[in-house]
Structures are given as structure tokens and as C-alpha cells.
Amino acid sequence: MSRTRCLQLFAPLLLLLSAAANDVFAPRYTAAGELVLPAEYREWVYLSSGLDMSYTEAASKRGHSVFDNVFVDPAAWASFKQSGHWPDKTIFVMENRGAATHGSINKHGFYQTEDFMGLEFHVRDEARFPGGWGFFVSNGAEPAKLLPTAAPCYACHKANGAVDSTFTQFYPTAKPIAVKAGTFPAAGKR
Numbered sequence: 782m783s784r785t786r787c788l789q790l791f792a793p794l795l796l797l798l799s800a801a802a803n804d805v806f807a808p809r810y811t812a813a814g815e816l817v818l819p820a821e822y823r824e825w826v827y828l829s830s831g832l833d834m835s836y837t838e839a840a841s842k843r844g845h846s847v848f849d850n851v852f853v854d855p856a857a858w859a860s861f862k863q864s865g866h867w868p869d870k871t872i873f874v875m876e877n878r879g880a881a882t883h884g885s886i887n888k889h890g891f892y893q894t895e896d897f898m899g900l901e902f903h904v905r906d907e908a909r910f911p912g913g914w915g916f917f918v919s920n921g922a923e924p925a926k927l928l929p930t931a932a933p934c935y936a937c938h939k940a941n942g943a944v945d946s947t948f949t950q951f952y953p954t955a956k957p958i959a960v961k962a963g964t965f966p967a968a969g970k971r
């Protein structure tokens with residue numbers, strides 16, 4: 782079979798498959814409007830880890846260190862690479878984990894521990910949320926609870942998130958894509 786003929790035959794099939802793949806990653810909700818936990822988020826696209834990130838000058842009073850690990854669903858990442866925008870149905874997961882310094886052979890610096898400290902979600906669902914995006918939190922066992930629009934998540938992300946209210950400025954492989962696509966702000970939020 783010629784290459785062109787082969788493409789003619791299989792292109793619609795590939796399109797169907799990719800549409801089905803996108804559906805696999807679309808957010809699902811319980812009857813109560815909670816977000817069903819995406820079980821495989823650890824196999825999604827890894828964007829970055831923050832260590833003890835804080836948004837005030839005052840030192841943390843937590844007394845222990847925390848890592849946050851950010852992942853995004855593969856369908857959203859594929860679309861972002863084309864457009865520099867996070868598409869409708871994007872799911873970001875932020876996993877919080879304890880940090881330790883003394884263990885095994887380690888004497889300095891921090892590594893992540895099995896101390897799991899919950900999940901946070903940032904979900905784009907234009908038909909569902911007034912501003913297009915919803916924030917959720919979960920203990921990792923139960924479905925994630927939607928936070929009201931008065932929660933500080935919405936205001937900080939809207940005011941400071943560089944691309945579509947997400948903190949793409951802190952994601953080293955995503956930021957250059959947005960810069961190239963022209964969706965990264967020239968000034969202001971960044």
C-alpha cells in the first residue's frame with residue numbers, strides 16, 4: 782500500500798483515537814460536584830517541584846519543609862505545545878510532600894519523603910465554572926472538594942499566574958513554549 786493511501790485510510794482512525802484519548806483525561810465529577818481523583822496523575826506530564834515556596838516576605842512558621850510537585854494531563858500538554866494556551870478540560874495536579882534532609886547517606890540538601898500531604902487541583906472547565914477555572918483540594922483518598930470563588934486561590938492565580946491563570950512562569954519546560962507562542966505576558970504577571 783502506498784504511503785499516501787495508508788495515511789488516507791488511517792488518518793480518520795488516528796483522529797478518533799486522539800479524541801478518545803482526550804476524553805480519557807477530561808475531568809469527571811461526582812453527583813455532588815466533587816472532582817473524581819485521576820488515579821494515574823503520577824504518570825502525567827511532570828512540570829516542576831517547588832520547595833517551601835511562599836508568597837510573603839515573612840519566613841515560614843511551618844517548622845518543616847514541603848515540596849510541591851506539579852503535573853498536567855497529557856492531552857492538555859499536547860494542546861499547549863501547539864498553542865501556548867492551556868485548553869478547556871485541562872487538569873493540573875499539585876501533590877504536596879514532606880521534605881527531609883538527614884536520611885540514608887544524605888547530609889545536606891532536601892529529598893522528598895513518603896509523607897504525603899494532600900492534593901490540589903486547578904481545572905479548566907468553561908461550561909462549569911464562572912471564570913472558566915475551578916480549584917479543588919483532596920486528602921488523596923476522597924474525591925476533591927470544589928473551593929468557592931471567594932477562596933484566595935482564585936484571586937492570586939488570576940492576578941499573578943502568567944498564562945491562563947496558571948503559574949507557567951515557574952514551569953521550566955512550559956514557559957519557553959508560551960514565550961514562543963506569544964502567550965507569555967511581556968510584562969506584569971510573570
Ligand code: HEC
Nearest residue numbers: 830831836873875901902903916917933934937947948951
Ligand atoms: C498567593 C498566591 C497563591 C495562592 C493564594 C494559591 N496559589 Fe496555587 N500556586 C501559586 C504558585 C506561585 C504556584 C506555582 C507553584 C510551583 O511552581 O511549584 C501555584 C500553583 C498551583 C497549582 C499548579 C497549577 C497552576 O495553576 O499553576 C495548583 C493546582 C494550585 N496552585 C492550587 C491552588 C489552590 C487549590 C489554592 C487555594 C487553596 C491555591 N493554589 C492558592 C500561588 C498561589
